[in-house]
Amino acid sequence: MLQTVLTEEESRFLSDYLANHFASQSEAPLPQEAQDDFWKGVLQVSHKVGAATALNKLLLFERPVSFVDEAGVSLTLYQACAGHIPVITLSHAGDFEALVTNLVYKGKTPANLTATGSSFVFGKKMRLIILSKKPYSNVSAKTMGLSEAAWQEKSLKIRWEHECTHFYTKVRYGCAQNHLHDELIADFCGIYQAFGHYRSDYFLRFMGIRGSEGSRLSFYIKNASPAVFAALKEVAEKAARTLKSWSKSPAFARMTKEERIQWMCALQLRNM
Secondary structure: EEEHHHHHHHHHHHHHHHHHOOOOOOOOOOOOOOHHHHHHHHHHHHHOOOHHHHHHHHOOOOOOOOOOOOOHHEEEEEEEEEEEEEEEEOHHHHHHHHHHHHOOOOOOOOOOOHHOOOEEEOOOEEEEEEOOOOHHHHOOOHHOOOOOHHHHHHHHHHHHHHHHHHHHHHHOOOOOOOOOOHHHHHHHHHHHHHHOOOHHHHHHHHOOOOOOOOOOOHHHHOOOOOOHHHHHHHHHHHHOOOOOOOOOOHHHHHHOHHHHHHHOOOOOOHHO
């Protein structure tokens, strides 16, 4: 039972938003062989001339990037739950923003890019993940009680697993949205991968529900009244507590990573 009082119209709005949008039938995966062959070629070239040069020659020849830290650019073809996915990692924030601008947005800088730490591309011809080494969700190392180096390492691990989880739900369910349910699942996987256990307080901090940093939640719901937004915070807190308890259960321990994602996708947030 929510503590926030909503009008009938607000209740309908929230109920519609919280309806489970993960389809029961999987999306037919796109042919993967051509993409794998292309990226294997890029990877081979990167081993010879460096990832930055390889990307400019084979992927960015129309809009090359003048990388500030070429040594900080890396490329791998990662075996995720849903198959191979190219992952490009950039140490310099400016290099990340330039690559996203030139590769994903065809030279047009998107809004709020400086606050963004990753980009997930899932198109008909190309799938890839681009990751920065920015602090995750713009939360500082001091807030996390970690050194700058340790938090940078953890941030990258969270982002990596977070984006691979979006990749999985896109392939498995045909869905990867800017939505609380998607972020709940992806952050769970990221936090668990980085720390070896789930911390619900970290998720709430990253979403901006606890503390002044990491204010992401407002990005995932549009045109919501203050009351609906307050109710959504309640839902997020309850869901985070549910996941924390579940992560300590024997059933959780017996599950594979893929089974855990599927279990979270089946959650009915509006009933929490």
